[in-house]
Amino acid sequence: MTRYEPRLDLDELVAIDLHVHIELDGHGHGSLPADLAAAASRYFKTDGVTPDIDGIASYYRERRMAAVVFTVDASTNLGHPALSSAEIAAGAARNNDVLIPFGSVDPWRDGVAEQAARLVEEHGVRGFKFHPTLQGFDPSDRRHYPLYDAISRAGAVALFHTGQTGIGAGTPGGHGLRLALSNPMLLDGVAADFPDLQIVMAHPSVPWQDEALSIATHKSNVWVDLSGWSPTYFPAELVRYAGTLLKDRVLFGTDFPLLTPDRWLADIAQTALRPEALPGILKDNAVRLLGLGGER
Numbered sequence: 001m002t003r004y005e006p007r008l009d010l011d012e013l014v015a016i017d018l019h020v021h022i023e024l025d026g027h028g029h030g031s032l033p034a035d036l037a038a039a040a041s042r043y044f045k046t047d048g049v050t051p052d053i054d055g056i057a058s059y060y061r062e063r064r065m066a067a068v069v070f071t072v073d074a075s076t077n078l079g080h081p082a083l084s085s086a087e088i089a090a091g092a093a094r095n096n097d098v099l100i101p102f103g104s105v106d107p108w109r110d111g112v113a114e115q116a117a118r119l120v121e122e123h124g125v126r127g128f129k130f131h132p133t134l135q136g137f138d139p140s141d142r143r144h145y146p147l148y149d150a151i152s153r154a155g156a157v158a159l160f161h162t163g164q165t166g167i168g169a170g171t172p173g174g175h176g177l178r179l180a181l182s183n184p185m186l187l188d189g190v191a192a193d194f195p196d197l198q199i200v201m202a203h204p205s206v207p208w209q210d211e212a213l214s215i216a217t218h219k220s221n222v223w224v225d226l227s228g229w230s231p232t233y234f235p236a237e238l239v240r241y242a243g244t245l246l247k248d249r250v251l252f253g254t255d256f257p258l259l260t261p262d263r264w265l266a267d268i269a270q271t272a273l274r275p276e277a278l279p280g281i282l283k284d285n286a287v288r289l290l291g292l293g294g295e296r
Helices: 034-044 053-062 085-094 112-123 142-153 172-176 184-193 209-218 236-243 261-268 275-289
Strands: 015-021 065-070 099-101 127-130 157-161 198-202 222-225
Touching: 015 053, 015 261, 015 275, 053 065, 053 085, 053 099, 065 085, 065 127, 085 099, 085 112, 112 142, 142 157, 142 184, 184 198, 184 209, 198 209, 209 222, 209 236, 236 275
Parallel strands: 015 065, 065 099, 127 157, 157 198, 198 222
Antiparallel strands: none
């Protein structure tokens, strides 16, 4: 077993994409049940080839970018086996010049805190991805605090999906998925109770954008990533805060393969974002968050 260790040339990289999904493993197993994957494809209008982890590495290497890669373990809520976070870490270790692995654990499983600690210690993951709506859990519930404590003690990052999701959209009952579980206000108490835990709120948090900005402004251990939407659709307040009050804690992210970095970069130029904030958003803030250049 090879433990992931980053070998990034930070001077050579132009950006770090903090939000890249691995949706297919080396055995042809997908990250979502077939019916939910088909519905998501219709919603996002994406039916092209989904690259495996080595294909993603090549894609980002060509662009002189690094990518944080992960899956979502929603096996209990969806009844569908998750992709292996250990295998994703191994794939990142093969491509450690451009990939950075995050793990994912099912919050409903016994021994999940210990599992998270092992993924950091034995496999070198640098953070964890949570999707409360897809995983069907309330992130503010104190039963999950031992998991957060383990992640915090390991010095890893906790990245949470927030806001609307296209997964289940347009299906009867939204496939039973509950949007309210991804209200960013559910993370406010977590950030307060774990001040050393670095929390990333992923995506524009529509329809709760003001709540997300309020939390990030109030708590310095909370960050925002700009993935999942073309920047031309970003709420005006998000663009304003990204260029001013939160410019040191906003992060470039795409949601690849649903949105490409080429599209994101072309579209951000059409927004009112202050140009001087862009270098930090594209790379420098992620370097600090992930401890790639020393101190956070």
